[in-house]
Amino acid sequence: MAKERAVVVGAGGISNAWFPPLRREKVRVVAVVDLNIEAARKQIAQYELEAEASDDLKATLRKHRPDFVVDLTVPDAHCAVTCAALAAGCHVIGEKPMAGSMAEARRMVRAADRAGRLYMVSQSRRWVDKHYAIRGAIGAGAIGRLTTANCDFYMGCHFGGFRDRMPSPLILDMAIHHFDLARFLTGADPVSVYAREFNPRGSWYRGDAAADCLFEMTGGIVFSYRGSWCAEGCHTSWQGDWRLIGEKGTLLYERDESPRGQAVRKAGGFHSELKDLKVPVRAMKHGGMHGALREMLAFLRTGRRPQTECHDNIQSLAMVFAAIESSRKGKRVPVRAM
Numbered sequence: 488m489a490k491e492r493a494v495v496v497g498a499g500g501i502s503n504a505w506f507p508p509l510r511r512e513k514v515r516v517v518a519v520v521d522l523n524i525e526a527a528r529k530q531i532a533q534y535e536l537e538a539e540a541s542d543d544l545k546a547t548l549r550k551h552r553p554d555f556v557v558d559l560t561v562p563d564a565h566c567a568v569t570c571a572a573l574a575a576g577c578h579v580i581g582e583k584p585m586a587g588s589m590a591e592a593r594r595m596v597r598a599a600d601r602a603g604r605l606y607m608v609s610q611s612r613r614w615v616d617k618h619y620a621i622r623g624a625i626g627a628g629a630i631g632r633l634t635t636a637n638c639d640f641y642m643g644c645h646f647g648g649f650r651d652r653m654p655s656p657l658i659l660d661m662a663i664h665h666f667d668l669a670r671f672l673t674g675a676d677p678v679s680v681y682a683r684e685f686n687p688r689g690s691w692y693r694g695d696a697a698a699d700c701l702f703e704m705t706g707g708i709v710f711s712y713r714g715s716w717c718a719e720g721c722h723t724s725w726q727g728d729w730r731l732i733g734e735k736g737t738l739l740y741e742r743d744e745s746p747r748g749q750a751v752r753k754a755g756g757f758h759s760e761l762k763d764l765k766v767p768v769r770a771m772k773h774g775g776m777h778g779a780l781r782e783m784l785a786f787l788r789t790g791r792r793p794q795t796e797c798h799d800n801i802q803s804l805a806m807v808f809a810a811i812e813s814s815r816k817g818k819r820v821p822v823r824a825m
């Protein structure tokens with residue numbers, strides 16, 4: 488069967504999570520582009536690709552005319568790389584976060600519209616079986632109408648590289664996952680936020696590596712987020728530890744363990760009579776980046792639009808930049824995507 492052809496841009500750490508699913512889906516990677524051509528050559532050799540190494544994106548796109556581009560560059564390069572690929576007539580699947588600013592993200596959405604091409608963001612934590620299970624349980628009314636979502640994320644991460652130098656490393660590079668997950672789990676969109684970013688004493692990051700954020704979501708849902716990338720010891724999971732509260736019960740999702748919960752069996756008395764809730768988790772065949780890639784391939788083959796295509800995903804990014812703005816201004820601000 489004829490297979491799709493792709494150009495991968497950015498041959499850094501995360502490309503190791505992309506080449507295996509690209510191979511499993513039999514996508515033909517025709518070129519790997521990196522400003523550091525040695526990085527491209529190294530990945531081509533490591534994954535035994537019949538691909539060209541390049542440091543010139545536009546010339547590579549003109550030469551190979553791929554079906555789609557996989558943008559795995561650093562956040563500040565996403566806008567230039569993705570817009571160049573869209574202008575060259577390619578669909579794009581790119582790593583989160585969509586862009587380094589809202590102005591850039593809006594430019595990317597307009598570039599996709601102008602080119603009539605799809606741009607989707609790989610928000611890898613969407614394709615996790617337990618997350619589907621939680622969303623399904625909430626959607627089925629297991630805890631009644633949702634009122635509140637809390638997420639705590641605490642880790643001490645010594646990356647080196649771009650995260651140590653960027654402003655707002657936690658909010659822009661990590662909390663984007665949790666903010667997007669909040670939208671996914673609750674089915675609600677952001678309305679406004681009050682946030683405070685800070686850099687804890689002793690931090691090894693230049694930018695603020697910690698934050699507390701309070702979002703108002705549609706349907707009156709309150710989403711509170713506390714996080715730090717500069718917290719040694721007693722780590723939470725990468726997904727964050729979650730408490731989701733509805734009018735009739737609560738779900739907990741902590742340390743990557745199966746979600747569990749309690750719901751009201753009988754109201755009355757000081758505490759209601761409660762029953763334990765089971766949240767059935769059906770194993771997913773294609774998780775993380777593989778799940779995202781499958782949605783791009785499904786789009787190419789059937790026209791079905793991926794859940795994280797740019798017009799949707801920009802709402803998650805808008806949470807990031809509204810939180811940063813709120814912290815700078817010291818007041819509550821609206822979350823505006825376009």
Ligand SMILES: NC(=O)c1ccc[n+]([C@@H]2O[C@H](COP(=O)([O-])OP(=O)(O)OC[C@H]3O[C@@H](n4cnc5c(N)ncnc54)[C@H](O)[C@@H]3O)[C@@H](O)[C@H]2O)c1
Binds near residue numbers: 496499500559582610
């Ligand atoms: N989904 C996840 O869980 C997850 C995890 C880690 C990283 N990421 C994301 O993946 C992206 C890359 O992260 P990384 O850890 O691989 O970074 P990295 O620094 O290891 O690699 C980035 C590569 O991009 C190249 N590059 C930068 N600008 C370029 C440009 N304009 N054209 C071509 N190449 C360019 C760099 O030379 C480098 O080789 C980031 O957006 C990051 O947030 C996602």
